[in-house]
Amino acid sequence: MIKSLLVANRGEIACRVIRTARRLGIRTIAVYSDADSMAPHVTLADEALHIGPSPAAESYLVGDHMIAAAQQVGAEAIHPGYGFLSENAGFAAQVIEAGLVWVGPHPDSIRAMGLKDAAKKLMQDAGVPTTPGYIGEDQSPKHLKQQASRIGYPVLIKAVAGGGGKGMRKVDQAKDFEEALASCQREAKASFGDQTVLLEKWITNPRHIEVQVFGDTHGNVVHLFERDCTLQRRHQKIIEEAPAPGMNEETREAVCTAAVNAARAVNYVGAGTVEFIADGSGSLSADRIWFMEMNTRLQVEHPVTEEVTGVDLVEWQLRVASGEPIPVAQSDLQIKGWSMEARLYAENPVTGFLPSTGPLRVLSLPHGSARIESGVSQGGEVSPFYDPMIAKLICTGGTRDEARTALARACDGVATYPVHNNAAFLSRLLRDETFAAGGATTGYIGEYLDQLVSRPEPSTQGLAAATQMLGEMRKPHGSGNPVLGPWDRLTGFRLNGPVDLETQISVDGENRTATVQLVDAKPITLLPLEDGVLLVERGWAFNVSLPRHDTDMAGSGASDGSVLSPMPGRIIAVAVSEGEFVKADQALVTVEAMKMEHVLRAPFDGEVTALSIKQDDQVLEGKLLMKISAAGRRSVKAGKPFDGRASP
Incomplete structure (x- = not known):
């Protein structure tokens, strides 16, 4: 067994690899960029080395830095995780040439599967069915x-x-x-x-089926059955599960055998995934499943395979890289139960899934009810330089419905602030009738996106609970006379009795008069903030606070001409100046976040009467960037925030 390991990655996968390596008694070395100096993977490892500035192109994507770091601390092996350099055949060759152990397939195998046209020809020659x-x-x-x-x-x-x-x-x-x-x-x-x-x-009703394969240096190749990764948005996986719904034993045997043949065709060593596209217009059938591509690395969704097979795939990677054979035979592997994984991202579904980066003042994950794979922590930050994944939530049960409902409940309990997340979107997907019946295809989310992301109103019971917490937070601590406010009138307020209370509150910056009357209880989460209470219901987060009386704050509306930043980011262009007259839909300012540019446009004809930013400024979500005034303009609907919109 190798004695020391450098993990050439970051975030949740770096933490995942480090945990297994340390359990096996392997000394672990983390690497980090400027942005990750306090990241969890850094503190979890035995040692950590700085490898460069925050941009990945100057740190995590620089193979020379990784090899130099490994040599500096005397690491014996390098594990690339996934993403970054994991499928870079040139880097794999550099690692081997430097006398280090590469925890992954041979560079030739990576090259063989790296180009889709060459890989498809290779699969045809190996008798693997192709589209x-x-x-x-x-x-x-x-x-x-x-x-x-x-x-x-x-x-x-x-x-x-x-x-x-x-x-x-x-x-x-x-x-x-x-x-x-x-x-x-x-x-x-x-x-x-x-x-x-x-x-x-083009397969009209496609499903995405993939098979986990594993090879060693002794000529053994096994499969660990299939996963279903059909639920996708813009070709990015959202929810994965093992096994695949509707898979019969005959079809499973055919597709898994094809995956093993694909791996053997490239002399595969280590963990890999063979991806297939299936015709989902009817029941799964071997004659309607075709090879799509092979990922020559560990997959993001590997935990669901681990859950149903009882195998630690990272441990297998480390043992096989050390020259050991795969520890079991194909006949020893069985599927037990059902497992589902949801990818929790720092993004705002309501604003077109714009990335939401910045400090995590609040991070509440359902530990105990789900397997959590995360690379961030409360008090840390979601960086604009990397993938905005907060965590992977994995739930396992005896049946698909047990796993699905458990994962939906886990998503309900997620809370982050001020960073947004997609937990409510995930919760709705998991409860969707078509998905529950196993009938979704890869285009399902796109077809029903509007109803999946529509924002609900907070429940009466939730507002009641949040209002009570606000009242408790307003109570004086210590001696002296308290300053009286609206919450001092909440005498006798309690959650387990009849309440009919009218009061002023603010929900997500919008003032409203609420009649708080208790109804049947629903699962809610309440978290105190410095300036209010975070109310979470089925993954939806609402900031409940004292009434707001200012207009130049996040929450003022497009109808009053306030142009607010829809996300944390950097101002890369300001197209107007104070005093300038603009036309409706005219480009005003461009905000960059997560390497994406978002153009904010004028809500109506008017004059730029206030400009509070300049190029290269860093701004937070909700920051007032400028005001557009139109003489004599009547307010359309106050209180609705102007998010801006991305240009095509």
């Missing part, structure tokens, strides 16, 4: 369009070097092909430096 399509050297628009017509619309244009949903376009009609091709090639060139594409038949 009907076109792979070829002739990349002329005319020839590609002819091939698309041969395949039959709709077709999918896919960059051969793509990933994460980039460089992909669905085309429904021949008249749209050239424009979609050009757009796909531009994105592929910019993202991957290669504009080569392949064409595939």
Whole structure:
């Protein structure tokens, strides 16, 4: 067994690897950028080394820095986690050439599966079923369009070097092909430096099925059954589960055997995932499941496989990298129960899933009721430089419904502040009737997005509880006469009796008169804040506080001309100046967050009467950036915040 391990990653996967390594008695070394100096993975490891500035391109993506750090502390091996350098064949080769142990597949295996066209040809030669399509050297628009017509619309244009949903376009009609091709090639060139594409038949009701495989240096390859990763938004997985709903034993045997054959075709060593696309228009069948790609690393969703098989995949990685054989035979592996994972992100579904970064004054996760994999902590920060994942929540039960309902309840109890999260969105998905019945396809979220993200009103019972907590927080501590306020009139207020109280409160910055009358109790979470109470119901968070009387604060509306930052970020462009007259929908300011640019536009014709920011300023969510005034304009609907909107 290796004795020391450098984890060339950050966040929850770094913590995950470090925990298993330490359990095995392996000395662990973390690496960190400027932004991660106080991150949990740094304090969890035995040692930690600084590797560069905050941008990943200057730290976590610099292979030379990783190898130098390993050599500096005498680390024997490097584990890449996932993302960053994990599927970089050149880096894997550098690690091996430096005399270090690479915890992953051989560089040749990574290269073989790195380009989608070459991988597809390789799978065809190995007898693995592949989606009907076109792979070829002739990349002329005319020839590609002819091939698309041969395949039959709709077709999918896919960059051969793509990933994460980039460089992909669905085309429904021949008249749209050239424009979609050009757009796909531009994105592929910019993202991957290669504009080569392949064409595939678009599966109308697709499901995403993947198989966990594992190989060792002794010629053994096993599978650990399948996962279903169908619930996606813009090709990004949201909820994963094992096993796949509707999978019969005959189809499971066929798809898992195909995955093992795929791994053997590239002499695979370590943990990998073979991804398939399935026709979900009917029951799963072996003749309607096709190879899509192979991920030559550990997957984000690997915990659900661990939960149903009882295997620690990171331990297997470390043992196999140390030269040991896989510790069990295929016949020893069985599926027990059902497991589901939800990805909790720092983003705001109500504003189009804009990233929400910044300090985590409050972080409350359902420890005890779910397996939690997280790389942040309360008092820490969600950085704008990296993936905004807060945690993975994993629940396991004897049946799919048990796992699903447990995970929904776990999502209900999540609370973060002032950073937003997608817990309520996850909770609604998990309770959705179509998903509960196993009938969702990869396009389901996009089709029903509006109803999945619509923000509800807080319940009467929730407001009652929050109001009581506010009253308790206003009570004086110590001697002296208290300053009387609206909460001093709450004498006799209690949660277990009839209440009919009218009072002024503020919910998310909007003043309202509330008649607080108790109804049947619902699961709620209440967390005290410095300036109010955080009320959480089924994942939705509401900031309940004293009434607000200022207009130049977050919460004032677009109708009064307030332009607020929809997220924490950096001002990269200010297109207007104070005193300038602007037209409705005119670009005013551009905010950058998570490497995405968001253009905020004028809510109506008017004059810029106040400008409070300049280029390169860092702003928090809700920051008043400027005011637009229109003489004689009547208020449309006060109290609704102007979030801005991203330009196309």
